[in-house]
Amino acid sequence: MTRFANKHILLGVSGSIATYKAVALASHLTQEGATVDVIMTEAATRMVQPLSFQAITHRPTQTDMWSLLAETEIGHVTLAKKADALLVAPATANTIAKIALGLADNFLTTTALSLRGALVVAPAMESGMWEHPATQAHIATLRARGAWIVEPESGYLASGAAGVGRLASEEHILALLERALGPNDLRGMRIVITAGGTQEAVDPVRYLSNHSSGRMGYAVAEAAARRGASVVLISGPTALPAPIGVTMRYVTSALEMAAAVIETIPQADALLMAAAVADYRPAEVAEQKIKKKDEDLSIRLVRNPDILLAVKEAKPPQLIVVGWAAESQDLLAYGRDKLERKALDLLIANPVPQSFGGDRVEATLIRPDGHEVLPPLPKRVLAERILDEVRALKR
Incomplete structure (x- = not known):
């Protein structure tokens, strides 16, 4: 992966028991193509030696505010001007307070004050310090100024207690950094996405479903969050991890998905219905497991509500609606x-069964005024194309 290729990242490291984890962050950023300059507070140097970072990044580690990067360059000003982002991880309560108040008494805080790129802050501290009103006020100040905050996790702390305050996982920190560096062209948009198949119970053991993996909807949700949108993902059962930065709503049946969609669309700007919703469900669900017998078994099915038709009736004026159609024949005719x-404002038509399960997909974008046949694409690439269409449709 080269998520950070050609990006100049400043990694600010303050003095926490989690300081050692910043070495792995520096390593991954470097491996993913970033130019990484590490800035350490004095307290951080007591936890990890600057040489550890220098060996990984192949660049000098900055610790002395009074040193010059070159004969006439002022370090914190030069780095702040060049950088695409400053990631402070771990960020102690002391460093957070200084940055929020505009105090500039070390290399890290002076760089933060001079910064014109994105600021990403990953706090790490004892629960009481994190929950203190002063710390929460400083976090609110930073958010109001546009900083990205990687919320600390709950778990075992250095004190031996358990609570909120652990440094977020490397995966979460890098995902939010990627968002901060992204185009953010969907920032301010509220997008609801559905994904996965639904399961229609036959008895306590069995259900009717389909081959949908949910990968397409999850790829769209991940891409939308990365581009700055506020995303709600309504997901049927899948084996996929929740995308970082996305609000999850888990459902099982078509009826549950319909209720969740209708509940969430009034405040949404776009609805992307990527889920493979069952058209039918058993008329009756057996209370006990149906036992195998010698004769054939017939199950009467009844129609599930059509979610997109229900949306058509309840659609708020600002809502962009994108649908999917999986067809084994007459793709264009059925799609239109x-x-x-x-x-619908846009429909994504996929031929099946070849579009189920894999990472690449064939798709045709059907618009009210025409259509566009796309070459087979990775689902993450198709997700970006779909979001480009949504951005163009924004009302």
């Missing part, structure tokens, strides 16, 4: 019929 009947 669905687009028109359900008053």
Whole structure:
């Protein structure tokens, strides 16, 4: 992966028991193509030697505010001007307070004050310090100024107690840094996405479902969050981890998904219905497991509500609606019929079964005024294309 190729990242390290974890962050950033300059507070140097970072980044570690990077360059000013982002991880309560108040008494805080790029702060401290009103006020100040805050996690702390205050996982920190460096062209948009198949119970053991993996909807949710949108992902059962930075709503059946969609769309700017919702469900669900017998078994099915038709009736004026159609024949004809009947702004038509499960997908974008056949694409690339369309449709 090269998420940070050609990016200049400043890694600010303050004095915490979690300081050692910053070495792994520096390593991964460097491996993913970033130019990494590490800035350590004096307290941080007591936890980890500057040489550890220098060996990994192949660049000098900055600790002395009074040293010059070159004969005439002022270190904190030069780095702040060049950097795409400053990631402070771990960020102690002391360092957070200084940055929020505009205090500049060391290399890290002076650089933060001079910074014109993105600021990402990953706090790490004892629970009482994190929960203190002063710390929460400083965090609120930083957020109001546009800083990205990687919320600390709950777990075992250095004191031996358990609570909120652990440095967030490397995965979460890098994901938020990626968002901070992204185009943020969807920032301010509220997007609801559905994903995965639904399960329609037959008895306590069995259900009816389909081959949907949920990968397409999850890829769209991840991309939308990375581009700055506020994302709600309504997911049927899948084996996929929740995308970072996304609000999850888990459902099982088509009826549950319909209720969740109708509940969330009034305040949404866009609805992207990537889920493979079951058209039918058993008319009756057996209370006990149906036992195997010699004769055949017949199960009467009844129609599930059509979620997109329900959305058509309840659609708020600002809502952009994108649908999906998985077809084994007459892809364009069936897709256009669905687009028109359900008053969609865009429809993604996929041939099946080849579009299920894999990472690459064939797709045709059907618009009210025409269509575009795309070459087979990785789902993450198709997700970006779909979001480009949504951005263009923004009302």
